[in-house]
Amino acid sequence: MTTMIQVENVAKTFTLHNQGGARLPVFDNVNFSVEAGEALVLAGASGAGKSSLLRILYGNYRPTAGSIHITHAGRPVDIVAAVPRTVLDIRRRTLGFVSQFLRVIPRVSALDIVRDPLLARGASPEEASTRAKAMLARLNLPERLWTLAPATFSGGEQQRVNIARSFVDPSPIMLIDEPTASLDAANRDVVVELIAEARTAGSAIVGIFHDEAVREHVATRYLDITSFRKAA
Amino acid sequence: MTLHVAPAELALEPAPLLSVTGVSRFYGARIGCTDVSFDLWPGEVLGIVGESGSGKSTLLRCLAGIDKPDEGEVLFRGGAEPLDIYSVSEQERRRLMRTAWGIVHQNPRDGLRMDVTAGGNVGERLMDRGDRHYGQIRERALDWLQRVEIAGGRIDDRPRQFSGGMQQRLQIARVLVSEPRLVFMDEPTGGLDVSVQARLLDLLRVLVRDLGLAAIIVTHDLAVARLLTDRLMVMKDGRVVEQGLTDQVLDDPHHAYTQLLTSAVLSV
Numbered sequence: 227m228t229t230m231i232q233v234e235n236v237a238k239t240f241t242l243h244n245q246g247g248a249r250l251p252v253f254d255n256v257n258f259s260v261e262a263g264e265a266l267v268l269a270g271a272s273g274a275g276k277s278s279l280l281r282i283l284y285g286n287y288r289p290t291a292g293s294i295h296i297t298h299a300g301r302p303v304d305i306v307a308a309v310p311r312t313v314l315d316i317r318r319r320t321l322g323f324v325s326q327f328l329r330v331i332p333r334v335s336a337l338d339i340v341r342d343p344l345l346a347r348g349a350s351p352e353e354a355s356t357r358a359k360a361m362l363a364r365l366n367l368p369e370r371l372w373t374l375a376p377a378t379f380s381g382g383e384q385q386r387v388n389i390a391r392s393f394v395d396p397s398p399i400m401l402i403d404e405p406t407a408s409l410d411a412a413n414r415d416v417v418v419e420l421i422a423e424a425r426t427a428g429s430a431i432v433g434i435f436h437d438e439a440v441r442e443h444v445a446t447r448y449l450d451i452t453s454f455r456k457a458a
Numbered sequence: 459m460t461l462h463v464a465p466a467e468l469a470l471e472p473a474p475l476l477s478v479t480g481v482s483r484f485y486g487a488r489i490g491c492t493d494v495s496f497d498l499w500p501g502e503v504l505g506i507v508g509e510s511g512s513g514k515s516t517l518l519r520c521l522a523g524i525d526k527p528d529e530g531e532v533l534f535r536g537g538a539e540p541l542d543i544y545s546v547s548e549q550e551r552r553r554l555m556r557t558a559w560g561i562v563h564q565n566p567r568d569g570l571r572m573d574v575t576a577g578g579n580v581g582e583r584l585m586d587r588g589d590r591h592y593g594q595i596r597e598r599a600l601d602w603l604q605r606v607e608i609a610g611g612r613i614d615d616r617p618r619q620f621s622g623g624m625q626q627r628l629q630i631a632r633v634l635v636s637e638p639r640l641v642f643m644d645e646p647t648g649g650l651d652v653s654v655q656a657r658l659l660d661l662l663r664v665l666v667r668d669l670g671l672a673a674i675i676v677t678h679d680l681a682v683a684r685l686l687t688d689r690l691m692v693m694k695d696g697r698v699v700e701q702g703l704t705d706q707v708l709d710d711p712h713h714a715y716t717q718l719l720t721s722a723v724l725s726v
Contacts, residue, residue: 243714244721285703287710310689310703311499331663331685332656 228297230399230430231260231283236292238278252278253454256292262398265421265431267445270452276434279451280401283432284323285313296321296399318346322397326407328388330377336362337372340390347395361390365416381408389417396424402433406440418443473535475500475640475672481520481530489696490516494530496691496701500639503666503673505687505704507680507719513696514676515644521674522561522642523551534558536639556586560633564645566625569632570617576603576628577613583636602631606661623654627661634665641666641673647682659685680720684708692716 236256242248252275260266268276281287283294285305295302298320305313305321317323331339337358344354362372365386376384389405402421406414414437421444425431435441474497483490491513498504506514519525521532523543534541536558543551555561563569570579580599589595600610606627608620617625626646633641646662647655663686666673677683683690683704690708691701692715700713711717 243717286705288706313703333660
């Protein structure tokens, strides 16, 4: 077993300087690890800090204390202490984040959005196109939309473009926040399959899934983060 | 298994392209910018944000070789030897600015020659760098006009016949044609309509990525910073109050001033 994520003594408190310096403690003393080929599902009531924790693992939120070692190119690197270009390199090659929201870039087509991570990892333009098209087809996005920019797509269509982009070349670690929120049953099943395939191929998965059926299909282990809740 | 690896050991390149140490610029008793230090690595895009008067344009002028700082050092590693840009001769600094650097001004009129054709504006930079073959220069100018989405048929028109957005794209072609390692941009989308901005931003995003440029972009628009930059420095009253990865600074701001800036916009 290869440890892909090692979280040690992580704490997070938000300090709102412009609201009287209010302090919002989220959690304290978080410790866990995730192995390759595991799917860890974060559990806990709404507001417990599941999304905050996922963002901390991605290096998006900065924890108040602690370290998070990500196994990147065969070596553990503390993403909390890493300089920006190291964090970006970790995200490019090792760490993927799948959210339910697509950040639309003006004028960039759905196909180019999905091709982009393959090109960034050195695939040829032909290979990138072939794989991107296969993934969009698998997620049932109508072919007439592929060359259009997703700004005018429906919520569910944008979400599928985002999922296609994330799973066209699964990262060694996939952080997943509510990927099926506005999908119909057929597409939801495709997403569950994609996650299972990535995991079987060796990716470490950490995710938040409100849909109970999805959660049970995906999870190999649960982590209830309520136990890390900081006494306010 | 040892768990701790210093991030520096993972360096993808041997050295930063630009090293800035303790740069300060004063106007009499007033602070323009003070005690700014950072490293910029090849291919990195750094954004400098802050409101008007925060010192971001002053800092950019110090970094770009336009305005000598009162204190501090700007070290550029473009060639074999690192170069302290303010200790070399004026002539050497100008040569550097013509060949290895590019500056995109907020107002295209400051970066273009308005009485020279579009093709001439782009070709001039190639001649500065020593190209002499007229046919090749014109061909490359034509190629670059098309890359910035200006129709080839406009090559012999003068910039004053262009719209503001076209002038800005022409300025970008003029700067990038000579393949600089480092580009400075001061509010590159300021003064343009939103629809024109979107087109220019996408163009800049693609060019920066495809050419592997390092860039320093001054902007007061956080959405522009989000789209174009890897790292952010937030300035207030001439000082850097917060810096880090762009999405960290915008999504989890720690300094009171950054929290104010990010909460003052509707959505970035």
